[in-house]
Amino acid sequence: MTDNKLRCAMVYRLDGGSGGSPKAVILASYDHANQYESHGGSGGDLYGGKGGDYAKAVSKVIANDPPGGLAEGGKVGGFKVVQSDQHQVVYGADKDGLCYCVITGLGYQSRIAIQFLEELASEWSAQFGADAKKAVENSLNKKSKKTLTAMCKKYEDPTNVDKASKVLGQVDKVKGQMQDNIANMLKNTEAAESLAEKSDQLNEQASVFKKNSKTLKKQMAWKNLKMTLILGGVVILVLIVILVPLIVKLKQLGE
Secondary structure, three states: OOOOOEEEEEEEEEEOOOOOOOEEEEEEEEEEEOOOOOOOOOHHHOOOOOOOOOHHHHHHHHHHHHOOOOOOOOOOOOEEEEEEEOOEEEEEEEOOOOOEEEEEEEOOOOHHHHHHHHHHHHHHHHHHHHHHHOOOOOHHHHHHHHHHHHHHHOOOHHHHHHHHHHHHHHHHHHHHHHHHHHHHHHHHHHHHHHHHHHHHHHHHHHHHHHHHHHHHHHHHHHHHHHHHHHHHHHHHHHHHHHHHHHHHHHHHHHO
């Protein structure tokens, strides 16, 4: 998993190099991520493996592939970018043989890393360039810590120093907001469709209930009519049974 974090910054002195690879002597380093980067697999050699010293590992990278076309006038040039599967080392050197390096995540744009090295070279060489010519390994760590710390803090967020990154960040933010809005719209649409579907179901159920109630009402009315007719018939039959014998007796008495 890649990221855009700035890990650490280093300054080397390139000794020798005529007829062979130069020796990269580490003069100062600052671990901005406050941890040694270790990584197995294809990138393991780059960071010295588990528990290894990243500064020594990067010195091997520089020795194997030194910067080309050293810049004039106190500027840094001949930049190289070496990547593992998770990190990258960006480095370049000036005409005095001072090599400036930075380790970042793969998501950190190399052009911003180069901008970082150019500004670092300008400030660091002005303050410690004279000492660097004869300094021994790691002897300028304490002196240059303030400068390295300030530079890393300034460049830890690329949008602070790069307008294009800032614009891209704003575009990503707007894009994310638009995606959220679209997702909310889709949720609202789904909710509205679900509500409409439930409303249709309720309307259909109400229609069926109304139809069934009418049918039941007719059935009950017909049953009531039949009961009325049956009761009327029974009453008439009872009257006939009672009245007919009386009428017959009255007629016999009258004769």
